[in-house]
Amino acid sequence: MNVLFTKNFSVTAAQLHALEGTRYTVWASHSDPGHGMLAAAPHGFLEPRGLLGDDYAAWLLDACSRHDIQIVLPGKERERLASWEDRFSAAGVTLITPADEATQRHLERKDEFLRAWDTDVLPIPRWTTFDNLQGFDEGAAALGEPGVRLCVKPARGIYASGFRVLMDPPDLKSFLKGELYQMSVAAARELFAQPGVPTMLLMHTLEGAERSVDCVAWRGELIRAVVRRKGGEGGQNIEDRPDLVEAARRIAARYGLSGIFNFQTKDGPDASGRTRTPNMLEINARASGGLRYSMAAGVNFPLLLLDAATGVLDRAALPPVQTGLSVAEDKVVRVVRRQEEVVS
Incomplete structure (x- = not known):
């Protein structure tokens, strides 16, 4: 099954590597021929520069037909693409967007999001x-x-x-x-x-611990969440926090999320002024830049998402989240192409 990851941040490469050896054949597209996503994927092609909105969506739909793509995980224009899901489905392509266009834009507008936030889930500063x-x-x-x-x-x-x-x-x-x-x-x-x-x-400014919670969900149902506390000497700590996993579950259900998403918290004093409690800062309807840290906890986020989307996910056999870990990054440099292949 051919799966396409479209133009996104370079950290998306970690998701592409996580799918090596699975039943999914990974493709990547990007407008920059030297981008790390193209280096990380066994198959790829270039996106035209400058296309936006419906023009980009129409190009992407045609590209999926030309390259026999069955599933798309979009980075670029994912908000607008949500309104194209039916057209992709009619062409035999599953387009995985986090939520409808209005919900995605609501989460992006941090002021609008905070005004509507339910503080029964988590308080806010x-x-x-x-x-x-x-x-x-x-x-x-x-x-x-x-x-x-x-x-x-x-x-x-x-x-x-x-x-x-x-x-x-x-x-x-x-x-x-x-x-x-x-x-x-x-x-x-x-x-x-x-x-x-x-x-x-x-x-x-809350002065307590800062946490990033990476989540994967399908149609409003949380599949897995990993809580990582930032800090330390270049590393992060994977924590056992049932309270934040429950918050993740309520967030997925409230916004009907599908895909990999993330929310950020920071500890601040409670009403008594004594106890530190996590405060909600923001929700990102996309994979975080630090998702690779959370995958070290034994959770293959893109694989769980794709298995849920294709109906083969066995929820009774989900691997446990490994907690109590201190994790750090070991960067790898890869050859994108040889210099003589560059055409001036």
Whole structure:
């Protein structure tokens, strides 16, 4: 069965390698001929540059026909592709998108998501939004508490792009250590005084442990979740956290998710101010950049997803999640092509 992973981040290569030796024949497509996804897949082809929306979806459907692809796990344009699932199905292709287009876009808009979030599942830190200097100043005044630092991040973004913890006064030691995710309040005010500021979140910075929960689900049913706590010397720790696995189950059901998704938490004080409890930060309807760490816990996320999509998943025989592990990454360099194969 031919399975296509379309244009995505380079960390997708870990999923492609995880399917080696299975009943699935892995294909990858990307617009960059030197991309790591193409190097990791035994079969692949190039995507045209610049196609978006329905034009990209139509091209992809035709490409699946030409290359005899039966299943597609899209990276690029996955939101818009959700409305094309029936057309792909009519052509004999299973298109796996996380949810309908509206739900995916809701989760991407972090301000919209937080406003609608059910705090019975997990609490959230105090927050507000701004899009200019006045809004920033008013938000900082409203959220300011003794001993609490504030942080900012874009309402739409991926990974840690645009995230900064606000320092007042600036910390020289952090600067000399190369801390990338801190900014002085003065620098922030200068930045946000400029025109064209997008919608930004201003939040309490929670000082406890940060966790990333990688999940795989099918049609709203959680299959497996792995909880990893960040920190340590370049590694992460796989934890046994039934409370966060239950949160993952409720998230999958609430949004009707299919595929690999992730949510981020950080510990903050509870109502008593004494006990640390996980707070919800965001849900990403896509595989996380750190999924490869969670796969070290004995969970083959892409294989479970594909088996669920093709109806062969044996839920009674799912491998257990290995917890209590400390995991680290050992990067591998691969040859993409020989220099003489490059045509100038």
